[in-house]
Amino acid sequence: MSTFLAKSFETIVAYRPGEQLGDDYLKLNANESSQEPSPRVLEVLKNAQNLNYYNDPCQHKLRQKLADLHSLDKTNVIVGTGADDVLDLIFRTFFERGDKLAFPKVTYPFYKGYADTFGYDALEVPLTKDLRVDLSDYEKLPHAVIVVNPDAPTGFLKPLSAIKKLLVSNPERLVIVDEAYIDFGGDSQSAIPLVEEFSNLIVVRTFSKSRQLAGGRIGYAVACKELIKDMEDLKMTVNPFNVSLLQEEVALASLEDEFHFERHVKEIIENRDFLTSALRILGFKVLNSKTNFIYASSPVISGEELYEKLRERHILVRRYDIAEVKDYVRITIGTKQEMHRLVSEVDAILKEKDHVKSVNF
Secondary structure, three states: OOOOOOHHHOOOOOOOOOOOOOOOOEEOOOOOOOOOOOHHHHHHHHOOOOOOOOOOOOOHHHHHHHHHHOOOOHHHEEEEOHHHHHHHHHHHHHOOOOOEEEEEOOOOOHHHHHHHHOOOEEEEEOOOOOOOOOHHHOOOOOOEEEEEOOOOOOOOOOOHHHHHHHHHHOOOOOEEEEOOOHHHOOHHHOOHHHOOOOOOEEEEEEOOOOOOOOOOOOEEEEEOHHHHHHHHHHHHHHOOOOOOHHHHHHHHHHHOOHHHHHHHHHHHHHHHHHHHHHHHHOOOEEOOOOOOEEEEEOOOOOHHHHHHHHHHOOEEOEOOOOHHHOOEEEEEOOOHHHHHHHHHHHHHHHHHOOOOOOOOO
C-alpha cells in the first residue's frame, strides 16, 4: 500500500477472478466458452481497419443493432466495455456514498466489493434454505436492488412475474437486473420487455457468455431513455471513448451471425444436461441451472477437497468460501469432450475415497 492511496480505499477487498494458470489447465472456473466466437468475428479481427482514427463515442451502429434485437429504440441502449463497465457506470450515475443497495448474500462478488469501495449502505439478503433468492424479501426494503437472473452462482431462474412485482412495489426504487446468463434457457423471463413500462428498471447484458467474447469486453444496458441519457452524459464526461472501434465491430459481427450463436447455446444446454445427469449418478446434488454452469455438492467429499483434487489434475473449478455454499463447486459447461474428462476425474477422485461406482459415460 502506497502513502498516496486515498484513505477511503485503505480497507478495500479486491475482487478475485477465476484462476489463470496456463494453457495446460482445463478452465471451468470463469464461465467462459471453450469454443471460438463466430467466424465473422475472427474475420473482423483479421482485417481490422481505421484503428488510426477515433471510434464513434456513442456506438450508434451497435446501439441500433441491439435496439432492433430487442424491439426498442436506440435511446434505450448504452454500451460499455463488458458488463462490469456498465455496472460501474450505473453505480457512478445513480448512487452516492451512503445510499442503500440490497443484493443476495451469495451472488456475484463484484457488487459487494464495489459497494464497500464507494461507501454504499449495502444489505446482503440471505438466500432461502434451498439456496434461492426470494424477491418478496426485497419488496419492503428502502434499498435499490440488484437482481441476477438466472442467479449466480446457483443458476436458478426467477419468473418475470416476481421481478415485475418487485418493480411495482416501489416505483421510486431503482432495480438493476443482471442478465449475464439469460440466453442459456431463461430468455422468456427476460426483463427487457418491461423497460418501457417501468422507469425504475435497468437490465444489464454481456457478450462474454453466450456470444463467446469474454476477452472482447462488450456489455450493454437497456432502460428507459431518461435513465440511459443520464448514464450517457456521465460517460461522456469521464470516459467518452470507453468502447473501441474494434469492440464495436466485433459485437456487430457477432450479432450478424445468429446461426453460430444459436448453435453454441444449444450445445451448452445439451452438455449441461449431460453433466447434470452424470454427476447425479455419482451421488452429487446438482441444482437446476439455466446458465452455462452448474452448482454441485457431494455428500462424500467437501467442496474444498474436490476443488483441490481437481486442481491437482489440472482442472479448475470455482468455489466460494461462504458458509451457506462452502461444499458446492461451480463448474463451467465446456465441450462434450471436456465434460467427459471432468466426470472421469471426479469418478476417480470418489473411488480414491472408497466411494466405488461402476459408471461408464
